[in-house]
């Protein structure tokens with residue numbers, strides 16, 4: 001039987017890019033996703049099962065019928081602000097259900113797990129760039145969820161021999177529109193798509209805080225192209241399959257860009273001037289978050305190939321254009337259908 005990988009949240013942004021890369025690397029891809037963003041997933045290189053990733057019956061079926069070599073766990077609720085308002089839902093989806101998934105995995109003797117963790121596990125930086133040894137003091141329920149799963153994995157490793165890699169992403173960005181893949185969150189809260197939409201739709205863009213202790217007063221973040229993140233998953237799986245020790249790795253570039261620099265780069269690429277509205281700082285937003293990616297480079301052999309800002313913004317721009325084209329096409333189709341129905345009456 002062909003080796004398979006179970007990818008939870010594989011119809012989401014980062015999961016879909018990784019799923020495609022793994023399919024191109026010879027794996028049979030099984031995706032479990034509830035399509036929370038009402039996104040369409042129309043690809044023939046994966047089997048999509050529209051289900052909750054903690055549905056025991058569905059999981060047992062998958063583990064019994066496919067030769068699952070590893071689970072890559074992307075599925076989660078991802079909005080930090082929402083996690084503050086609705087912690088119950090976040091703890092349930094991101095922590096309780098993940099433990100349920102691990103339980104069924106162990107019952108079927110599937111022991112390789114790659115977890116989508118986050119730089120949110122660190123909290124406010126005590127030094128920069130952030131290394132994996134930095135104190136873990138998450139500020140939001142979302143960050144705490146990620147840290148709790150990391151802690152459970154450590155215990156499950158010792159007690160049950162579960163092998164894991166925690167990949168702590170910084171800011172995932174960019175797209176691979178040539179493969180029909182891109183960022184498609186509903187609602188969208190990520191900076192680059194929001195700045196692009198402001199430029200493309202001539203809308204106001206809000207900058208939250210411009211008196212941070214940074215070069216231009218706006219927050220600095222580390223943007224890493226989603227295709228580089230996908231490559232890290234492949235390397236992490238090879239690392240586990242070679243019998244290496246379970247571990248955690250930062251995925252970032254080591255370089256930061258400010259919100260104002262992103263706005264300027266988008267203005268250049270879109271040839272548009274963006275209307276800026278300055279707003280108060282948001283609580284819990286550190287001035288700078290930048291990764292030290294040395295450990296992933298030294299141990300996994302990972303390096304960023306696609307994460308230059310120009311490529312990130314150009315691919316994200318192309319993705320926004322493609323989505324608009326599809327939306328316009330489907331509304332034209334709906335209009336045609338409406339007029340067709342009208343004609344019938």
Ligand SMILES: NC(=O)c1ccc[n+]([C@@H]2O[C@H](COP(=O)([O-])OP(=O)(O)OC[C@H]3O[C@@H](n4cnc5c(N)ncnc54)[C@H](O)[C@@H]3O)[C@@H](O)[C@H]2O)c1
Nearest residue numbers: 009012013014033034035036052053075076116118169172
């Ligand atoms: N995007 C980033 O910059 C970033 C940064 C750090 C960490 N992460 C983590 O990476 C992972 C993927 O992020 P993303 O941006 O691709 O998010 P996404 O929302 O695009 O993808 C997550 C997918 O999981 C699915 N899902 C959620 N709960 C589910 C459930 N109970 N059962 C089945 N499917 C479920 C959603 O439908 C969605 O398609 C998440 O775990 C996120 O916390 C993302």
